[in-house]
Amino acid sequence: MPGLPPEQWRLATRLVRGGLARTAFSETSEALFLNSGYVYDSALESEQSFDGTRERFVYSRFRNPTVAMFEDRLALVEGAEACRATSSGMAAVHAALLCQLRAGERVVASRALFGSCAWILSDLLLRFGIETVFVDGSDLDQWRAALAKPTRTVFIETPSNPTLEMIDIPAVAELTHAAGGTLIVDNVFATPLLQQPLALGADIVVYSATKHIDGQGRCLGGAILGTQAFIGDVLGPYLRHTGPCLSPFNAWVLLKGLETLELRVTRHVANAARVAAFLDGHAAMQKVIYPGLPSHPQYALGQSQMKGGGSIVAFEAKGGKERAFRFLDALSLIDISNNLGDAKSLITHPWTTTHQSRSPEEKLAMGITEGMLRLSVGLEDAEDLVDDLSQALSA
Numbered sequence: 001m002p003g004l005p006p007e008q009w010r011l012a013t014r015l016v017r018g019g020l021a022r023t024a025f026s027e028t029s030e031a032l033f034l035n036s037g038y039v040y041d042s043a044l045e046s047e048q049s050f051d052g053t054r055e056r057f058v059y060s061r062f063r064n065p066t067v068a069m070f071e072d073r074l075a076l077v078e079g080a081e082a083c084r085a086t087s088s089g090m091a092a093v094h095a096a097l098l099c100q101l102r103a104g105e106r107v108v109a110s111r112a113l114f115g116s117c118a119w120i121l122s123d124l125l126l127r128f129g130i131e132t133v134f135v136d137g138s139d140l141d142q143w144r145a146a147l148a149k150p151t152r153t154v155f156i157e158t159p160s161n162p163t164l165e166m167i168d169i170p171a172v173a174e175l176t177h178a179a180g181g182t183l184i185v186d187n188v189f190a191t192p193l194l195q196q197p198l199a200l201g202a203d204i205v206v207y208s209a210t211k212h213i214d215g216q217g218r219c220l221g222g223a224i225l226g227t228q229a230f231i232g233d234v235l236g237p238y239l240r241h242t243g244p245c246l247s248p249f250n251a252w253v254l255l256k257g258l259e260t261l262e263l264r265v266t267r268h269v270a271n272a273a274r275v276a277a278f279l280d281g282h283a284a285m286q287k288v289i290y291p292g293l294p295s296h297p298q299y300a301l302g303q304s305q306m307k308g309g310g311s312i313v314a315f316e317a318k319g320g321k322e323r324a325f326r327f328l329d330a331l332s333l334i335d336i337s338n339n340l341g342d343a344k345s346l347i348t349h350p351w352t353t354t355h356q357s358r359s360p361e362e363k364l365a366m367g368i369t370e371g372m373l374r375l376s377v378g379l380e381d382a383e384d385l386v387d388d389l390s391q392a393l394s395a
């Protein structure tokens, strides 16, 4: 009996079975093709594999069967026409921008960005004669003013790292399209489960799969999703010839990560909501930022475009950097680490780590203060996390 096509499967089924391409050995789990090259039955076949008349795997820098399973599964989960995987999240951000930009063109981006994204946009692109205009992402008037001129592409992170600022995706998508550009959304903090930028009007979505998609601290990876035309004609040749390809082994780990993503993200969000509520009510706090807290200045926007508050909480205790360091050193369960989206709860001091490369003025303009901490809430029992935060706050 013919079943439903994969596009009609419900989300949990797509996460577990999407893209599965079994070999002649009928294995249960996805096969790991740890090979760089492929062989041909004839010289003619090799010629046809390169002139485009024959579709097949030719070299793992271009495509690989295990990597393709990961790409097909993520595309199905995201509701995208196509996906290409990369070696890291930064490789995805870099390729998504560079593959479509030329000297003399203009980019608009939100100011509150992950440090390396900010470096590409403000430092690297300038070397190639591409200007980036930064706006306060939460201010639609600034978007309107910046996008009054023709713009090739717009890059946003929502919620942003680490200040959890949210950007109105449908509104910015409309302004971007009117300016003749494409909208790229870095959807790492929301995950494909909590926010689907393509359905909200964005053109391209990028991920660091290192974060929640692996979610267990094992490997780096990234992905770019969009239309078949963009992925095949614009991004495809760029990736093929520059080589930021995902290792088949990492793709295999990430395929396993997708299978449990929904279970994990649900628990991450429930734990983060509990931790945010605890911190919000604590007398030592100067500021607690979490998209799921009604005190978040953009709470209503979060409710309209996200299905949950996410797994990251940003906060600042009274007492600045000195207090923040004392608090970090007093934690006994939660680890000090600059990664996020992991099963283990991880906490970082963005001013001195992830945003070290930005000047103090830039950090303050992004909303990062010297006392701010970013907590990635893991999968432990939330009450143990609250106990650890509580004892460290009284240290």
Ligand SMILES: *Cc1c(COP(=O)(O)O)cnc(C)c1O
Pocket: 088, 089, 090, 091, 093, 114, 117, 157, 161, 186, 188, 189, 207, 208, 209, 210, 211, 220, 221, 222
């Ligand atoms: C971590 C991160 C990246 C970069 O991903 P890597 O896999 O570390 O290269 C990009 N954007 C955001 C929002 C991130 O959190």
